[in-house]
Amino acid sequence: MFLSHRVTSSGETEVCVRFVGFGAEEDEWVNVKKAVRGRSIPFEHSECCKVMVGGLVLCLQERRDQSIYYDAHVLEIERKTHDIRGCRCLFFIRYDHDSSEETVRLRRLCRVLG
Ligand SMILES: [Zn+2]
Numbered sequence: 689m690f691l692s693h694r695v696t697s698s699g700e701t702e703v704c705v706r707f708v709g710f711g712a713e714e715d716e717w718v719n720v721k722k723a724v725r726g727r728s729i730p731f732e733h734s735e736c737c738k739v740m741v742g743g744l745v746l747c748l749q750e751r752r753d754q755s756i757y758y759d760a761h762v763l764e765i766e767r768k769t770h771d772i773r774g775c776r777c778l779f780f781i782r783y784d785h786d787s788s789e790e791t792v793r794l795r796r797l798c799r800v801l802g
């Protein structure tokens with residue numbers, strides 16, 4: 689459960705997480721710098737072919753109270769014919785931080801630079 693965030697004296701952002709079933713004394717501050725990279729660029733529809741199976745991407749994990757980009761690996765890609773709205777492909781990804789898996793569209797993905 690995401691509770692709040694703070695910025696440390698060194699300018700790094702941390703989020704406070706509480707695990708279901710534990711009390712406040714179990715709260716844990718997690719440094720998100722490792723999970724969220726500063727430089728990332730959303731994929732253009734025409735760049736969908738650059739997303740590779742096994743490749744590292746950033747994926748927007750949408751939660752009720754917070755959406756955060758996390759490192760994720762592409763497990764499978766279901767290529768679809770692009771239409772007037774652009775990419776319709778489906779990307780089956782697994783987040784590195786919690787090993788959860790999700791099928792997402794290209795707009796939820798970002799390219800990792802550097
Ligand atoms: Zn596509």
